[in-house]
Amino acid sequence: MNTLIVYTHPNPTSFNHAILDNISEGLKKAGHDVRIKDLYKENFDPVLHAEDLAKLQTGDIPERIGKQQEDLLWAEGLVFIYPLWWFDRPAMLKGWFDLVLTNGLAFEYSDKGVRGLLKHKKALVIITAGGSKQYFIDTDALQLIHRPVTDGTLSFCGINDVTHRIYYDVANLSDDERADILKESAILGETFAD
């Protein structure tokens, strides 16, 4: 399966990066073709500029958006790895969605309402959080974690086959807990197509 990993973290020595390494190894071990989009490393410009929007509104795809969309269309599987920032994805990843998931490619409007056009893709969403699980339960904030990406974005575009994992309290994990998460990441990669 062609799999695109969209990875968003500025620090190459982060826990998120270790998760990236393990998932991509697992995917490759299972025989998938893997492309990694490391948004910070490639200095991705996440801003949907006025000229981009003006072109999109006339049906003209700006070259830099078209290049990102080639990777999206190539992929049957999508993996997103990111830290929870303000109960949502980092702005860099939000910008990637703003630019890439365009009307006509990712969804369309018809007289029956919105139709997602990416329904044959599957996704894996991996999120790390600074807060503890108990904090999210106590503040009724659990749904904030999944709604922006899984419901608000992927499902809107027709991607309903979504697996997600959230790892809480990551700054306070023991070495064993970290090792277990990395082991699980490799397994998630290996079994992604199952």
Ligand SMILES: Cc1cc2nc3c(=O)[nH]c(=O)nc-3n(C[C@H](O)[C@H](O)[C@H](O)COP(=O)(O)O)c2cc1C
């Ligand atoms: C800008 C920013 C916003 C953050 N917002 C949240 C948040 O809303 N909820 C939360 O639990 N953690 C939040 N955190 C903590 C990060 O999620 C946490 O540091 C990260 O998942 C740790 O992964 P890493 O070790 O790979 O950096 C935030 C951190 C930053 C830098």
